[in-house]
Amino acid sequence: MxxxxxxxxxxxxxxxxxxxxxxxxxxxxxxxxxxxxxxxxxxxxxxxDRTKLFQATAAFFFNECEKTILNELSAIDTRDGESAKEFIRKLLDMLIVDGGNDDNHGIFREIWALMLRDAELAETVHRFYKNYSNWLVQLISGFTSQPEKIISLLIPYAEGYAVIGADLTLKRQEIIEMLLEIIWQMKVKT
CATH class of the missing domain: 1.10.10.60 (Homeodomain-like)
Structure with a gap:
């Protein structure tokens, strides 16, 4: 560098x-x-200024999150059904987190709060989520014919879970298995 x-x-x-x-x-x-x-x-x-700093920080942070996901998932071969299912389980495990006990989601909450008062930062965050959605669609498109539907379910659920997941009646692992079952029913390719 x-x-x-x-x-x-x-x-x-x-x-x-x-x-x-x-x-x-x-x-x-x-x-x-x-x-x-x-x-x-x-x-x-x-x-x-702070806006430019926060815009760059948000972009950097989101990029680091994507690298972490890719690194964690790189060891899984999605060519067979069980490996593809394990891939989705691992992805869910990484995305469905209790934000109250996860420093990274604390950063997300701070960025979300800032974007409510800063239109430039809001544009950066919205651009991230659009790119992130497209990136995740591509990531899972190798084994499903409905990646857009799966990601459209998963991202808002994961983000919301980070805020209120600890308050739900089901345990985190039960939710991961429930989402895995829903997603797996949508699976078409192997």
């Missing part, structure tokens, strides 16, 4: 760390600069 790429990655990682511990209200340009070990003016060279 170039020096610029290293600096921007460090800035974004430090912003995420602050978001995790202090929430969006705790993120100031000065604090990010201090945690990164650069001057405020240097930070502003990379990101002119």
């Amino acid at each position: 170039s020096k610029r790429e290293n600096v921007t990655a460090d800035i974004l990682k430090q912003t995420i760390a602050i978001l995790k511990t202090e929430g969006s209200s705790g993120v100031t340009m000065r604090q990010v600069a201090g945690k990164t070990g650069i001057t405020l003016s240097n930070l502003q060279y990379y990101y002119a």
Whole structure:
């Protein structure tokens, strides 16, 4: 990586760390600069204001989430039925999480809250979800003829579960198995 790429990655990682511990209200340009070990003016060279910083942070964070999913799922061969089912089970296990006990979903909640007051950030988040949906459709299209339906069910459910999942009557694993059964009934290809 170039020096610029290293600096921007460090800035974004430090912003995420602050978001995790202090929430969006705790993120100031000065604090990010201090945690990164650069001057405020240097930070502003990379990101002119908090909106630009949060847009880049959201894009970076979402990209890291996609890399994690791909890395976790790369070992599963989807050419046979049982492996494909295991692939979906693993995907569900990664997406259906209790947001109250998961730092990464805390970041999602902070970004969602910020986007309610920031149209530019909202555009970034909406663009992410559109790309994320398309990416997941492609990811599962090798073994189902209805990937759009599955992903249209899965993403809103996973996002909502992150917020209220701990309050539901079924346990997380029961929900994963229920969703797996629903998705598997939609499966057509092997």
